[in-house]
Amino acid sequence: MSGPSSNxxxxxxxxxxxxxxxxxxxxxxxxxxxxxxxxxxxAVGTVADLPPDASAIQLMTEGFxxxxxxxxxGRIRYExxxxxxxxxxxxxxxxxxxxxxxxxxxxAVSFAVTSPITFPTPLEMKKxxxxxxxxxxxxxxxxxxxxxxxxxxxxxxxxxxxSEFTTADLRTMDARFATIDYSETPPxxxxxxxxxxxxxxxxxxxxxxxx
Amino acid sequence: xVAPSRVPKPKAINxxxxxxxxxxxGFAHTRSAVCVQCCxxxxxxxxxxxxxxxxxERLRVRPLIPLGTRxxxxxxxxxxxxxxxxxxxxxGVEYSWHEYLLFNPFKGFRYLTQYDGHWNDVLTVHGLxxxxxxxxxxxxxxxxxxxxxxxxxxxxxxxxxxxxxxxxRVGETNTVDDxxxxxxxxxxxxxxxxxxxxxxxxxxxxxxxxxxxxxxxxPAPRGVYANQPSPFQDKVRAxxxxxxxxxxxxxxxxxxxxxxxxxxxxxxxxxHFAQAVPGEHSFVTQPFEVPGKGNVEIExxxxxxxxxxxxxxxxxxxxxxxxxxxxxxxxYYSGRDSDGSWSEGKAKDSVILPRxxxxxxYLRIEPEMDAQASATAASGMTMNYEVTVRRDVPTTWLFWLxxxxxxxxxxxxxxxxMAFEGRRWSESDYAPGSSSSSGDDD
Numbered sequence: 001m002s003g004p005s006s007n008x009x010x011x012x013x014x015x016x017x018x019x020x021x022x023x024x025x026x027x028x029x030x031x032x033x034x035x036x037x038x039x040x041x042x043a044v045g046t047v048a049d050l051p052p053d054a055s056a057i058q059l060m061t062e063g064f065x066x067x068x069x070x071x072x073x074g075r076i077r078y079e080x081x082x083x084x085x086x087x088x089x090x091x092x093x094x095x096x097x098x099x100x101x102x103x104x105x106x107x108a109v110s111f112a113v114t115s116p117i118t119f120p121t122p123l124e125m126k127k128x129x130x131x132x133x134x135x136x137x138x139x140x141x142x143x144x145x146x147x148x149x150x151x152x153x154x155x156x157x158x159x160x161x162x163s164e165f166t167t168a169d170l171r172t173m174d175a176r177f178a179t180i181d182y183s184e185t186p187p188x189x190x191x192x193x194x195x196x197x198x199x200x201x202x203x204x205x206x207x208x209x210x211x
Numbered sequence: 212x213v214a215p216s217r218v219p220k221p222k223a224i225n226x227x228x229x230x231x232x233x234x235x236x237g238f239a240h241t242r243s244a245v246c247v248q249c250c251x252x253x254x255x256x257x258x259x260x261x262x263x264x265x266x267x268e269r270l271r272v273r274p275l276i277p278l279g280t281r282x283x284x285x286x287x288x289x290x291x292x293x294x295x296x297x298x299x300x301x302x303g304v305e306y307s308w309h310e311y312l313l314f315n316p317f318k319g320f321r322y323l324t325q326y327d328g329h330w331n332d333v334l335t336v337h338g339l340x341x342x343x344x345x346x347x348x349x350x351x352x353x354x355x356x357x358x359x360x361x362x363x364x365x366x367x368x369x370x371x372x373x374x375x376x377x378x379x380r381v382g383e384t385n386t387v388d389d390x391x392x393x394x395x396x397x398x399x400x401x402x403x404x405x406x407x408x409x410x411x412x413x414x415x416x417x418x419x420x421x422x423x424x425x426x427x428x429x430p431a432p433r434g435v436y437a438n439q440p441s442p443f444q445d446k447v448r449a450x451x452x453x454x455x456x457x458x459x460x461x462x463x464x465x466x467x468x469x470x471x472x473x474x475x476x477x478x479x480x481x482x483h484f485a486q487a488v489p490g491e492h493s494f495v496t497q498p499f500e501v502p503g504k505g506n507v508e509i510e511x512x513x514x515x516x517x518x519x520x521x522x523x524x525x526x527x528x529x530x531x532x533x534x535x536x537x538x539x540x541x542x543y544y545s546g547r548d549s550d551g552s553w554s555e556g557k558a559k560d561s562v563i564l565p566r567x568x569x570x571x572x573y574l575r576i577e578p579e580m581d582a583q584a585s586a587t588a589a590s591g592m593t594m595n596y597e598v599t600v601r602r603d604v605p606t607t608w609l610f611w612l613x614x615x616x617x618x619x620x621x622x623x624x625x626x627x628x629m630a631f632e633g634r635r636w637s638e639s640d641y642a643p644g645s646s647s648s649s650g651d652d653d
Contacts (some may be wrong), residue, residue, distance in 0.1 A: 051239075052217075052219070052238075053239045054219055054238030054239040054316060056316055056317045082242075082377065082378065083242060083376075104240050104319060104376050105240070105316065105317065105319025106335070106337075108337075141339070141406070142405070171337070171338065171339045172338065172339060173338050173339050173340070173341055174354075175337040175338040177337070194337035197318060205317065206218070206219075208219050208220075208316040209218055209219065209220035209221065211288070211317075
């Protein structure tokens with residue numbers, strides 16, 4: 001699918017969005033961070049170099065999830081006390097957006113959903129708490145303080161704020177998971193499941209020397 | 212348009228402590244790397260290669276699979292990038308096991324653990340096991356399989372080598388709980404309120420030797436490991452199945468003989484007996500023909516009630532060539548008491564003579580009843596009885612004779628299987644008391 005094209009407000013290079021709903025993007029020529037407001041593009045700085053990482057996924061990697069084709073069009077790098085991980089932004093072939101998380105080659109796919117319930121505040125949230133979501137028992141297993149450390153490609157929201165926020169990870173007995181992201185109020189809810197990399201039938205993966 | 216992404220390559224760094232060479236194979240995943248030369252743990256993600264810890268060189272242990280070994284395990288190429296020794300203290304005895312960290316840049320991490328020659332293939336678990344009980348014992352359920360609690364212990368990292376995707380430290384402890392359902396094991400590790408579950412599968416050292424093309428043979432396993440599959444498990448099931456089949460076959464054979472038995476009445480006559488009649492009580496019947504081959508059944512049916520009778524019997528061949536002597540007591544009592552009505556014995560009895568040759572036979576019968584009682588009874592002791600002789604009747608005693616013999620193999624196998632389970636659990640938190648000396652007999 002071909003999205004609208006525009007010019008980079010920083011260097012004037014033509015920018016073609018892969019996804020019409022992209023809100024934030026990085027100019028591939030001058031590394032400017034471009035934020036889209038209505039029809040106007042605004043450059044708000046330049047992209048910092050992403051710290052070295054070992055994800056096998058990269059921009060333009062393609063694959064399938066539940067028989068739906070997707071293309072990786074962006075990524076957010078998160079950092080927490082004991083490391084960092086990637087959330088790869090997926091453009092699904094039905095125009096929706098999804099996320100492929102890669103934490104040390106542990107993969108999970110999720111989608112933003114409208115929360116059917118009001119979650120407690122991060123301070124009131126406790127490990128072991130159970131919530132009934134989509135007909136299953138989700139238990140809070142991790143409460144993590146995270147922040148954005150970088151991005152590339154196109155994103156459905158802006159990541160200019162670098163302050164720390166809390167995420168709560170929830171799991172079910174059958175390897176489904178949910179993440180409550182407190183970077184916004186009310187918090188965002190992402191739901192999905194852990195996947196085996198083979199099941200995604202990925203193409204356009206990164207190369208590793210010697211592998 | 213996307214700038215071509217950098218191709219990560221393995222790199223080497225220099226130990227900030229001794230200057231020695233440290234090879235990094237885990238790319239940017241590595242958060243701790245160990246300098247083998249000086250036993251220093253380094254954080255390679257920091258520009259100044261921050262030293263995390265230095266530990267005693269005397270702790271050094273040689274891994275059975277050398278670091279950097281590439282292999283193809285279960286169809287996936289893996290490289291051994293980390294090795295650690297962990298130990299637990301149980302009743303003052305230190306037990307240690309080895310953990311190998313395998314890495315593939317696409318598939319991620321996997322572990323192989325080794326204790327006393329027993330290996331496990333371990334993967335982290337994404338689902339959430341649920342707690343339950345099994346036979347009054349703590350258990351977990353995962354993917355509809357129940358795992359019995361085996362042991363709880365505090366595991367301490369005793370030695371590390373290679374690199375790890377977490378900040379590893381020698382001396383670090385966490386609480387480990389193992390739950391087993393051979394050949395699988397669910398383990399939980401707790402550190403600072405965080406619980407991580409892993410799923411282990413018992414594997415043979417031979418598979419590892421083959422996967423990593425090891426030049427030296429791995430040590431043979433000793434004893435029975437927590438999730439080692441029982442070599443008797445299948446045998447027990449198979450031996451009981453064989454037993455059932457043999458029983459069915461045997462029963463079918465018996466049924467065939469039963470249906471093919473002629474079971475023909477060759478003599479049937481009613482008699483009356485009175486004990487009070489003086490003189491000799493024995494008499495002989497009319498001769499009758501015993502045809503063909505097989506056994507002969509003599510049945511006595513009496514009208515005894517709250518009484519007994521004794522029959523001395525003989526089946527005699529007319530030509531005197533053959534005779535079978537036997538005796539039978541028939542007694543039948545019944546009545547009512549506070550528990551209701553009761554009865555004891557039966558008013559009829561029978562005897563089977565195996566293999567009676569064909570010929571003309573007659574019976575000599577000598578009934579006898581209670582002489583004392585007859586003296587006091589008004590009409591004396593009397594009874595009516597019927598004697599029926601049948602040729603070639605079906606018998607089932609062979610079946611019952613074979614049954615215990617057929618039972619031997621499944622029972623022996625079951626006992627051995629139980630002994631194996633006893634040895635498995637003797638290493639657990641649930642070992643029976645102090646006398647857990649199951650020894651090596653099986």
